[in-house]
Amino acid sequence: MARLKFEGIEIEATEDVDVLSALLQAGANVAFSCRIGVCQSCMLRSVKGDVPKEAQTGLRDSQISENFFLACQCVPSNDIEIERPYTTQHFLEGIVSSVDDMADGMRRLRIDAELAYRAGQYVTLWVDGQTGHRCSLASLPEANSPLEFHVKPVAGDRFSDWVTRDVNIGDTVRLQGPVGATFYVPGHTQQPIILAGTGSGLPAIYGILRDALQNAHQGDIHFLAEAQDEKDLYLRSLLSELDDGQNRFKFHHIVRPDLAEGPGIYQGAMADFIEDEFGTLAGWRSFICGDPPAVERIKKEIFLAGASLNEIHSDPYYQIGNPPGHIPSMSDSAS
Amino acid sequence: MASLYERLGGSQSVDKAVDIFYRKVIMDDRVSSFFDGIDMLEQAQKQKAFLTVVMGGPNVYTGKDMREGHKHLVARGLNDSHVDAIIELLSATLTELGVGEAEVKEVADLANSVRSDVLNR
Ligand code: FES
Numbered sequence: 001m002a003r004l005k006f007e008g009i010e011i012e013a014t015e016d017v018d019v020l021s022a023l024l025q026a027g028a029n030v031a032f033s034c035r036i037g038v039c040q041s042c043m044l045r046s047v048k049g050d051v052p053k054e055a056q057t058g059l060r061d062s063q064i065s066e067n068f069f070l071a072c073q074c075v076p077s078n079d080i081e082i083e084r085p086y087t088t089q090h091f092l093e094g095i096v097s098s099v100d101d102m103a104d105g106m107r108r109l110r111i112d113a114e115l116a117y118r119a120g121q122y123v124t125l126w127v128d129g130q131t132g133h134r135c136s137l138a139s140l141p142e143a144n145s146p147l148e149f150h151v152k153p154v155a156g157d158r159f160s161d162w163v164t165r166d167v168n169i170g171d172t173v174r175l176q177g178p179v180g181a182t183f184y185v186p187g188h189t190q191q192p193i194i195l196a197g198t199g200s201g202l203p204a205i206y207g208i209l210r211d212a213l214q215n216a217h218q219g220d221i222h223f224l225a226e227a228q229d230e231k232d233l234y235l236r237s238l239l240s241e242l243d244d245g246q247n248r249f250k251f252h253h254i255v256r257p258d259l260a261e262g263p264g265i266y267q268g269a270m271a272d273f274i275e276d277e278f279g280t281l282a283g284w285r286s287f288i289c290g291d292p293p294a295v296e297r298i299k300k301e302i303f304l305a306g307a308s309l310n311e312i313h314s315d316p317y318y319q320i321g322n323p324p325g326h327i328p329s330m331s332d333s334a335s
Numbered sequence: 336m337a338s339l340y341e342r343l344g345g346s347q348s349v350d351k352a353v354d355i356f357y358r359k360v361i362m363d364d365r366v367s368s369f370f371d372g373i374d375m376l377e378q379a380q381k382q383k384a385f386l387t388v389v390m391g392g393p394n395v396y397t398g399k400d401m402r403e404g405h406k407h408l409v410a411r412g413l414n415d416s417h418v419d420a421i422i423e424l425l426s427a428t429l430t431e432l433g434v435g436e437a438e439v440k441e442v443a444d445l446a447n448s449v450r451s452d453v454l455n456r
Binding site for chain 2: 033034036038039040041057058296299300303304308309310312314316317
């Protein structure tokens with residue numbers, strides 16, 4: 001008999017009963033619709049314990065590697081600990097190891113922590129009991145190298161005040177995460193790739209680019225950064241540093257006409273740029289990170305340009321989780 | 336006889352159908368507004384479940400699910416004309432995939448049979 005743990009409840013699942021039925025029976029608030037393993041609305045994640053392969057049919061490689069599964073198709077033979085896919089109650093401590101200014105008014109924060117993650121995922125950083133901020137990881141998970149975050153200062157924002165003014169080296173922060181299934185999965189090395197980002201998603205996209213390069217991806221890689229203001233141009237220098245002269249990727253900043261001009265800068269709309277530069281995107285793999293409305297729009301543009309839905313990777317938008325110390329209850333639902 | 340779902344090749348061919356169908360839906364002014372402001376990838380997955388069912392794949396949708404799932408859309412004005420449009424786009428998708436006329440009609444009839452549940456009548 002398998003034991004299931006989910007948001008503070010523990011259930012003994014009787015044989016042949018799927019996880020969705022067991023959780024619903026126990027009164028948990030879990031979404032579902034088709035119950036035949038197709039709509040994926042019942043997707044959950046195992047944070048401890050294997051899930052049967054059949055429960056991952058139709059999921060993306062990135063989701064499979066993060067132990068996502070379809071609750072309606074999952075009849076477990078061993079104990080599992082379950083969380084919703086894009087929130088987690090896993091917290092760990094980190095120590096601020098450096099903080100400095102980057103180009104274009106951005107701030108870089110480095111934190112030492114024993115975090116297992118993939119470039120492109122994000123964590124929520126809690127700098128005190130209440131101030132949590134979702135931050136994408138711009139670093140690669142290498143041994144003994146700190147986590148790196150790029151923060152855009154915003155007037156009047158608690159977290160941003162902390163990063164620009166109050167932070168001290170040696171400060172302790174709490175990290176909640178990592179979560180997200182938008183990251184590079186090795187394979188199909190000849191496939192052309194689009195990495196598109198806006199605002200807070202730019203560091204994630206930069207991390208995914210580094211990951212693809214490190215994995216010696218062979219197909220064309222295009223980095224499309226949509227800039228709302230000057231600060232969103234900050235990656236230019238980092239990207240030139242990454243360029244080893246072998247033309248392994250191209251970067252483009254998509255800007256409003258009055259914002260900036262120069263090489264690598266396209267003035268106009270993302271959709272027009274895609275059409276001018278690529279024509280069709282049939283066969284391309286794409287990764288999209290950033291501010292939710294922009295991500296939705298760009299996904300649509302990339303899809304309408306011919307990319308297959310299965311090849312478009314981006315995370316749904318979830319609210320920041322509860323602060324450390326919060327005891328989750330079944331009525332806290334992911335939204 | 337095997338269902339259209341099986342003959343077309345099951346899950347993978349439905350993926351292809353969803354690509355074509357969803358592209359048509361979001362470019363069609365009659366219905367596209369119902370798909371605004373929601374996560375496209377999640378929505379596409381629901382469409383896949385829908386296509387799986389109307390093509391004769393596994394089905395456990397109940398009339399109640401159909402009603403619940405569309406209530407908020409009916410409140411936003413979903414009516415017969417939109418269902419007609421969806422069935423038209425669905426038929427065009429299958430035709431594009433080389434499905435014969437008689438079978439396209441079969442699928443359309445099946446989709447039509449849930450009309451009153453979808454519209455909460
Ligand atoms: S409820 Fe649709 S996949 Fe589980």
